Amino acid sequence: MTGVKVLYVMGHGWSGSTILGNVLGELPGFFHAGELRTLWGEALPEGRPCGCGRPIGECEVWPAVLRAGFGEPITPNPDDVARWHREAVRVRYTRRLLRFKVGWPVLDAYVPIAARLYRTIGEITGARVVIDSSKRSGDAAILRLMEGIEPYFVHLVRDPRAVAYSWRKRDPKHSPIRTMREWMVANFSDEAVRRKYGPGRSLRVRYEDFVALPRETVESIARLVGEQPATLPFHGEHEVELGIHHTVSGNPSRFDAGRVELRDDSEWRTKLARWDRFMVTALAWPLMLRYGYRLRSGFISACSP
Numbered sequence: 345m346t347g348v349k350v351l352y353v354m355g356h357g358w359s360g361s362t363i364l365g366n367v368l369g370e371l372p373g374f375f376h377a378g379e380l381r382t383l384w385g386e387a388l389p390e391g392r393p394c395g396c397g398r399p400i401g402e403c404e405v406w407p408a409v410l411r412a413g414f415g416e417p418i419t420p421n422p423d424d425v426a427r428w429h430r431e432a433v434r435v436r437y438t439r440r441l442l443r444f445k446v447g448w449p450v451l452d453a454y455v456p457i458a459a460r461l462y463r464t465i466g467e468i469t470g471a472r473v474v475i476d477s478s479k480r481s482g483d484a485a486i487l488r489l490m491e492g493i494e495p496y497f498v499h500l501v502r503d504p505r506a507v508a509y510s511w512r513k514r515d516p517k518h519s520p521i522r523t524m525r526e527w528m529v530a531n532f533s534d535e536a537v538r539r540k541y542g543p544g545r546s547l548r549v550r551y552e553d554f555v556a557l558p559r560e561t562v563e564s565i566a567r568l569v570g571e572q573p574a575t576l577p578f579h580g581e582h583e584v585e586l587g588i589h590h591t592v593s594g595n596p597s598r599f600d601a602g603r604v605e606l607r608d609d610s611e612w613r614t615k616l617a618r619w620d621r622f623m624v625t626a627l628a629w630p631l632m633l634r635y636g637y638r639l640r641s642g643f644i645s646a647c648s649p
Contacts (some may be wrong), residue, residue, distance in 0.1 A: 378591025382500030395591030413464030
């Protein structure tokens, strides 16, 4: 298979996909596009800011991509593309999408649009590798259906207690039970994608290992996609130099530029309520052990191939 390489970052929300994508986006020949799944239904109609700070329709990259790939005015209508995506590409459809070939009208309509978007990004930016940090497994599953796309996958996991704490900070009504239900579904679905594509196309990375050993993690991912970057954006062991990234949606950290310290946000260890910690561990312990997390706290250093 030949074509633009798409490195798709799978995982649950608040697992570090934005900073991982931005660091990878600093490698020569890589372009971090952010959460591309949100382009048609959210970023464009809402006028969301690009990672460069300007509205998505006014920055130096996305208008050029959209004109080159879809004309002016954009054809088909972005509302239709968003509807096709919303109806056909869902996390709970992941296993169905991994088996699907042709014959589902809304998916048949959406897939060539998504493929054209990836290819056009590569053409306009000159990138050999387009990073999509959309996270959701349904979008990962349909990459196999796209012409001119060479897909690779990073399954990014983070200690579920840290994830639950991050969601609580963002939304106090987001209970740990709900978070763990979503975390478990996301990771089981991501594993289904990895089984489909095999170890030659995918890598599991823990967020904690990434921030502890960022250079080694980035080099492992670069090898996965067949790239040998001549330079890496690191100063010392845990500082990275970030430029401006033209990302569609994502964590607010996507606007960070300059020298950024990579560190494990361990606030949850002291501030996650005891009952929340108990519930998360009780619900998520099978996958916690699978991914090398200690049930009492801490973690065991590992980066699973």
